[in-house]
Amino acid sequence: MRRRKIDVAALPGAAATQVDDRLTLATPLRKAFNKVFPDHWSFLLGEIALYSFIVLLLTGTFLAFFFDPSMQDVQYNGSFTPLRGVQMSQAYSSSLHLSFDVRGGLFLRQMHHWAALLFMAAIIVHMLRVFFTGAFRKPRELNWIVGILLFWMGFLEGFCGYSLPDDALSGTGLRIASAIVLSIPLVGSWVATSLFGGEFPGDVILDRLYITHVLLVPGAILALITVHLALLVKQMHTQWPGPGRTNRNVIGVRMFPGFAVKTTGFFMMVFATIALLAGVFQINPIWLFGPYRPAVVSAASQPDWYVMFLDGSTRLMPAWEIRFHLAGHAYMIPAVFWPTVVLPGLLTVLPLLYPFLEARFTKDRQHHHLLQRPRDVPLRTGLGAMAVTFYLVLFVSGGNDVIADKFNISLNAMTWAGRIGLLILPPLAYYLAYRISLGLQQHDREVLAHGIETGIIKRAPDGRFYEVHQPLGPVDEHGHSALEYQGWSVPKKMNRVGALVPAIRGFFFPVERAPERELPEAPISPAPDRQEISSH
Amino acid sequence: MTPGDEAGRRRGFVARLRTRRSVPRGRLQRRVFAGARLVLALALVGGLYAGLTPHASAEDTPTLSGAAAEGKALYDRSCISCHGENAQGVPGRGPSLLGLGSAAVEFQVTTGRMPLTMQGAQAERKPPVFTDDQARMLGAYIQALGGGPQLPPGNDLHSQGDIAQGGDLFRVNCAACHAFGTGGGALSSGKSAPSLGEATDRQMYAAMLTGPQNMPVFGDNQLSPQEKEDIIAYVQNLKSDQDPGGFGLGKLGPVPEALVIFLVGIVFLVVVSLWIAGKS
Numbered sequence: 001m002r003r004r005k006i007d008v009a010a011l012p013g014a015a016a017t018q019v020d021d022r023l024t025l026a027t028p029l030r031k032a033f034n035k036v037f038p039d040h041w042s043f044l045l046g047e048i049a050l051y052s053f054i055v056l057l058l059t060g061t062f063l064a065f066f067f068d069p070s071m072q073d074v075q076y077n078g079s080f081t082p083l084r085g086v087q088m089s090q091a092y093s094s095s096l097h098l099s100f101d102v103r104g105g106l107f108l109r110q111m112h113h114w115a116a117l118l119f120m121a122a123i124i125v126h127m128l129r130v131f132f133t134g135a136f137r138k139p140r141e142l143n144w145i146v147g148i149l150l151f152w153m154g155f156l157e158g159f160c161g162y163s164l165p166d167d168a169l170s171g172t173g174l175r176i177a178s179a180i181v182l183s184i185p186l187v188g189s190w191v192a193t194s195l196f197g198g199e200f201p202g203d204v205i206l207d208r209l210y211i212t213h214v215l216l217v218p219g220a221i222l223a224l225i226t227v228h229l230a231l232l233v234k235q236m237h238t239q240w241p242g243p244g245r246t247n248r249n250v251i252g253v254r255m256f257p258g259f260a261v262k263t264t265g266f267f268m269m270v271f272a273t274i275a276l277l278a279g280v281f282q283i284n285p286i287w288l289f290g291p292y293r294p295a296v297v298s299a300a301s302q303p304d305w306y307v308m309f310l311d312g313s314t315r316l317m318p319a320w321e322i323r324f325h326l327a328g329h330a331y332m333i334p335a336v337f338w339p340t341v342v343l344p345g346l347l348t349v350l351p352l353l354y355p356f357l358e359a360r361f362t363k364d365r366q367h368h369h370l371l372q373r374p375r376d377v378p379l380r381t382g383l384g385a386m387a388v389t390f391y392l393v394l395f396v397s398g399g400n401d402v403i404a405d406k407f408n409i410s411l412n413a414m415t416w417a418g419r420i421g422l423l424i425l426p427p428l429a430y431y432l433a434y435r436i437s438l439g440l441q442q443h444d445r446e447v448l449a450h451g452i453e454t455g456i457i458k459r460a461p462d463g464r465f466y467e468v469h470q471p472l473g474p475v476d477e478h479g480h481s482a483l484e485y486q487g488w489s490v491p492k493k494m495n496r497v498g499a500l501v502p503a504i505r506g507f508f509f510p511v512e513r514a515p516e517r518e519l520p521e522a523p524i525s526p527a528p529d530r531q532e533i534s535s536h
Numbered sequence: 537m538t539p540g541d542e543a544g545r546r547r548g549f550v551a552r553l554r555t556r557r558s559v560p561r562g563r564l565q566r567r568v569f570a571g572a573r574l575v576l577a578l579a580l581v582g583g584l585y586a587g588l589t590p591h592a593s594a595e596d597t598p599t600l601s602g603a604a605a606e607g608k609a610l611y612d613r614s615c616i617s618c619h620g621e622n623a624q625g626v627p628g629r630g631p632s633l634l635g636l637g638s639a640a641v642e643f644q645v646t647t648g649r650m651p652l653t654m655q656g657a658q659a660e661r662k663p664p665v666f667t668d669d670q671a672r673m674l675g676a677y678i679q680a681l682g683g684g685p686q687l688p689p690g691n692d693l694h695s696q697g698d699i700a701q702g703g704d705l706f707r708v709n710c711a712a713c714h715a716f717g718t719g720g721g722a723l724s725s726g727k728s729a730p731s732l733g734e735a736t737d738r739q740m741y742a743a744m745l746t747g748p749q750n751m752p753v754f755g756d757n758q759l760s761p762q763e764k765e766d767i768i769a770y771v772q773n774l775k776s777d778q779d780p781g782g783f784g785l786g787k788l789g790p791v792p793e794a795l796v797i798f799l800v801g802i803v804f805l806v807v808v809s810l811w812i813a814g815k816s
Contacts, residue, residue, distance in 0.1 A: 039813050040813055041806070041809040041810045041812075041813035041814070042809075043813070044809035044812065044813060045806075045809065048802075048805050048809075081699060081700070081773075082699045082700055082703045082770060082773055082774070082777075083700060083703065084700050085700045086700050086703070086704060099780075100780070106780060106781055110781055110782075114797065114801070117793065117794075117797040117801070118797055118801045118802070118805075121797050121798060121801065121802050122802070122805075125802060125806075168707060168711075168716070169716075169789070262812050262813075265812060266808065266809065266812055269805065269808045269812075270805060273801060273804055273805055273808075274801075277796070277797075277800065277801055278782075279782060280782045280783055281781075281782050281783050281785060281793075281796055281800075282779045282780070282781030282782045282783060282784045282785060283781065283785075283793050284790070284793070285717070285779065285781060285784070285787065288716045288717050288774070288787065289707075289716050290703060290704070290707040290716070293707075293708070295708055296707045296708055296711065297711075297712055298707070298711040298712065298715055298716035298789075299711065299712060299713055299714065299715035299716075299720075299721025299722070299729065300715045300716070300717075300719070300721055300788050300789040300791065301789065302789050302790040302791055303790060304790050304793070304794075305790060305793065305794030305797065305798075308790070308791075308794060395794075399790075399791035399794070401721060401722040402721075402722070402788050402789070402791040402792075403791070404722040404728075405720060405721055405722040405728050406788075408726075408728075409726075410657070410724075410725050410726035411722040411723070411724055411725070411726075412724055412725050412726075413726075507811045507814065
């Protein structure tokens with residue numbers, strides 16, 4: 001009997017056929033594999049957030065094996081000497097155990113924390129890209145809204161995680177959170193006692209934060225990410241204007257293999273960056289803060305960076321209390337209510353509405369799949385610069401005690417600089433961004449009309465000097481080109497239009513060979529033959 | 537006695553003084569009388585002065601010990617212009633040091649805060665002008681002048697301390713200003729709680745005992761000597777402890793972490809995305 005020959009090369013194909021016979025995956029997969037993604041570095045910023053979230057899920061699962069959110073009082077007997085014998089909650093004790101007595105525990109806890117910071121930072125950077133390029137415009141308003149909800153979900157998730165270790169820093173943050181909730185008029189005290197199961201801190205808050213942190217909010221984030229990506233696939237990715245790119249097509253690389261390889265590589269890089277941060281930089285040394293006690297508040301107690309702007313707004317807010325009587329009862333609205341409840345409320349609602357507001361004011365009801373350069377929409381760029389400046393002033397003020405101490409500035413001066421800066425700098429930023437946008441626009445038009453400055457200065461017979469311009473298109477009798485601005489970058493240097501030999505491609509080392517070609521003559525007129533001047 | 541009587545009596549006395557003698561005195565007699573009055577007046581004034589001013593032998597001449605005497609020599613050279621003769625202070629320049637004790641002197645001098653470079657929100661730590669021995673001599677002199685708190689002997693004030701207990705005390709009493717990682721923190725109007733990075737055992741002990749500048753005094757009834765040594769033990773342990781998680785970022789909390797995530801994390805990944813997107 002002849003032994004049957006197995007053709008190894010045909011095995012994957014055969015297996016795929018077997019699968020497809022049963023599941024009929026080929027057609028939808030072909031469609032998915034052929035999906036085209038436009039290529040630009042700024043489109044990868046959102047992916048940083050996505051991949052940080054995956055790292056968060058992985059490391060968080062590991063931490064959950066060892067962390068115990070119980071508020072039961074125990075005595076620490078682990079290997080960190082300076083806390084041995086100290087009374088603390090089981091949650092803090094297990095965090096210390098996780099950090100010092102679990103192999104790789106501290107590294108993974110640091111990875112988790114850095115990944116959380118990176119997640120939020122990438123969301124912000126991605127959001128700035130979407131805003132300044134007008135990617136939120138119709139039909140993508142819904143995805144913009146989902147993105148903002150993702151930010152606030154990440155904010156909540158981060159705060160819950162920050163509160164879990166039950167060291168003095170998390171307890172201080174939680175105490176502030178309880179004060180913020182208490183400051184809400186009418187319902188504040190009811191909400192606070194419901195959250196904490198009575199007076200702060202109570203003995204249930206960590207359990208509640210824990211289940212919120214590991215199940216509810218991550219579930220919500222996962223669902224929102226799914227919607228975010230599904231909408232992206234459904235509505236196509238936006239692209240920059242450019243040769244061949246219109247509002248009706250997408251030019252880029254296919255999902256498979258091009259994009260898949262790139263994005264996998266990018267995931268590896270994000271993972272590696274987080275691991276590098278975790279290995280090199282110590283983050284949140286909970287063992288230094290000690291167990292939470294209401295009397296313990298350390299200097300330099302700050303929230304993580306994405307909450308710091310609220311800390312800043314609280315520091316800048318003057319101590320204005322509003323007292324009034326209503327229906328025979330005395331009420332007081334504390335100062336903390338405005339910077340920590342009203343301000344974030346505004347900061348949620350305004351961005352949510354922004355796409356609709358802009359459409360209303362510009363009367364623009366079209367679908368847009370091509371992005372805008374920030375310079376081409378000075379008003380939006382100005383508003384964005386204003387918002388960023390407002391945020392930055394609050395953010396810096398959130399760390400103003402550390403900045404004041406390390407740079408030998410008076411803390412009072414920092415606070416007043418923040419108060420004045422919060423009012424003055426955003427309009428200034430608006431004005432500057434607006435003017436710079438107009439200037440850049442004008443320069444683009446100028447280059448299109450007059451050509452690129454070559455750097456070659458000529459002297460006319462009448463003694464006049466002028467610079468030679470390289471026109472970008474056919475010129476009329478005045479030397480002007482009638483080129484339309486296409487919404488994409490205009491070459492402004494001679495080597496962008498081929499004056500120099502094209503650079504060899506390759507980031508770290510050349511990935512191609514230089515083509516053999518004749519170098520053109522340098523565009524310099526030959527010098528006249530010199531004659532010796534003699535004085536006869 | 538009625539006012540009228542008193543007036544009459546006075547008039548009588550003045551009138552008697554003013555009454556001319558019926559027989560004028562002779563020239564020699566007048567001179568003798570004038571001389572006698574002068575001698576009497578001088579004797580009266582001199583006697584009063586001698587009686588009312590302290591006697592020369594009651595003046596306090598402290599017999600300074602050897603160290604204090606050397607301290608006085610240093611004091612008279614370097615400190616006297618602001619703190620005045622006998623450490624009584626000079627208004628507008630420097631306070632009186634009487635009753636401060638050697639602990640305060642040792643703290644201020646060994647941390648380089650004194651001599652002061654200029655008046656400001658507060659004195660900053662700087663390289664000391666005097667050696668530790670000289671600082672102790674200065675301390676001995678001030679101690680001899682007015683007494684006050686003193687440091688226990690020896691340079692090692694931490695090895696008898698309980699680190700865990702000290703940590704608890706540090707977090708409750710010290711961390712609010714000096715921060716959890718002993719890096720220091722800002723106070724109002726340009727003042728600050730300094731970093732404990734360079735502080736020695738004796739300096740920390742002296743600071744607790746005397747409360748220099750904006751620091752409260754932690755006297756022995758607030759923190760017992762043993763508790764002070766516990767705190768010093770915790771701080772010195774913290775300083776000798778290597779950060780287990782990598783570079784500690786100055787142990788300043790989430791502010792430097794925020795810088796790192798943007799300046800390292802985001803910048804690095806943006807470069808990576810430029811690289812990846814550029815390879816199409």
